[in-house]
Amino acid sequence: MDIVQFLQRRGGAARTAQLLRAGFPKSALAQGLRNGTLNLLRRGIYTIEGADPGIVAALAANGVLTCVSAVRFYNLWQLQEPGGFQGLGSSRRPEAIHLSCGSGLVRDGVVDHARCSHPGHPYLPVAGLADVLIHALRCRPELESLVIVQSAVSRGLITTDFLKTKLQGNRNGAARAALDLVLPRADSLLEVLAHTHFVRAGLRVRMHVELAGVGEVDCLINECLVVELDGHTHLEPRQVKKDRYRDNASVKGGLLSLHYFYKDVVYRPEEMVNEVLTVLRHREVGHFAPARYAPGWVPPS
Template sequence: MDTGVYRWGYLLQRAPRIELRHAVAEGTLIRLRRGWYATSAADRQVEYAVRAGGVLSCASALRLHNVWVRRTDRVHIRGNDGTARAHPEWCRQSGRQPPEIEAVDDLFTALRHAAHCLGPEDFIVVCDSVINLGLMTQSDLSAEFAGRSRFVDRVLSKVDGRAESGIETMVRLRLRAARIRARPQVSIPMIGRVDFLVGTSLIIEVDGAEFHQNKDAYENDRLRDLQAHAFGYHPVRLTYEQVVYQWDRVGPLIVELVRRGEHMRRVEVSPLGTTLT
């Protein structure tokens, strides 16, 4: 991962010292702190973390590894044992802090800090994303955190890996907490794959933030909703904001739909013909 922030030793392996000194003097190579330098095109969060005395870790590092992470303004920084004591607000992992090898932590190190820093739901979200992206398997995760704590074991038992976005994971966990059985990623003939199917007829789709910028996706999904209605299904479409910030209003409405039996409608296209993917 090239973030534009490097150790001096790394730079010396790729350019003569005299050229690097000229780059520093000209301002094309910027000293962040002793032993660490950045180019003018460096990732700003990485530059901020290193300038502060640590490296990028936890959720911020996971985002750079393309893992789905809830949007936040916080920059997750971690240090070594010495700098961590001076910055109690920084992320930590269980046990001793690892050395700072790169400006951005590798996937395993970032996950170990996330397990200690993030809440249960957010940690399940990133683990689901890691598995869905093929970066690790569920067995890899279990082996990585084996024996660390009962809390982590309980959290990992709820990891699924089929969700294609973090908000899908959030919906799955919250429906489960409400004792609503929702099957994820179900293919329905004549309609296609849906995010969740509750019972025989309640379809729940989750639209990511990028969905609202894609006119074709918007049009296609509205047509698919109409098809679902025509076959007797009850499609419900949730936005990022509704899942992340308005669940206290959205959740009870879904519970009410189930209480009224909207999930057990008679449908023309039998859900028995669906396949889990």
């Protein structure tokens, strides 16, 4: 492996000490600078063209990426992609990068989190998973941090009990409240978000319920309404056909059925919840029981 390949695997930037430990002599570094394959960001930090802006920023600040700026390195869910760094001359102000520097110095465009207290990434300037989640729970809005933590818990990377032991005291009350919303299992960020919205509306919600003749459904609300949360795969013709048959089976079994998509759960949750409440109210007053109010509509069995 040459020095460029080595750096590519590390986001395109590394400190001199890392390169020397990997077996690249100082002469190779000097040669790289001469022929233009390497750039010297500042003394002790080498980069290559196309280096990851976050990695470069972390090394330049003598810190590690954390919170939402580190989520992508652990392949966790996010409600929205964090804003990328803009190049010089950009008309758009760069989004803040989240670092743990521990110096207490104020840096423009940097959110400096508390010192890390757990082992970091093995070779990148990225905080360890536990610190990333703790920082996100303290920093980000509830639903945003909830989705990130749910992803890690669903993959078995960490437990909510462990995180709660690290988030004691009154100042961490909101973080612990978010942890209480984490589900034992969630197959997508839509599930944890929808569950949170429905529970907060006062509804009784069961997730991943196995129904006879239907199979597993995403949500069963008040034991009478099936709610399915459809991702991109549900738009494929074969899946659409399967979903329609499942809807038929649900209705045949005496249940109502609704479907919602990403934009509904993420961007229009109030509309989604209000629609569910409307359907439940219709059911409560008998609008879905025509045989009771119009005898003769259903032939005798």
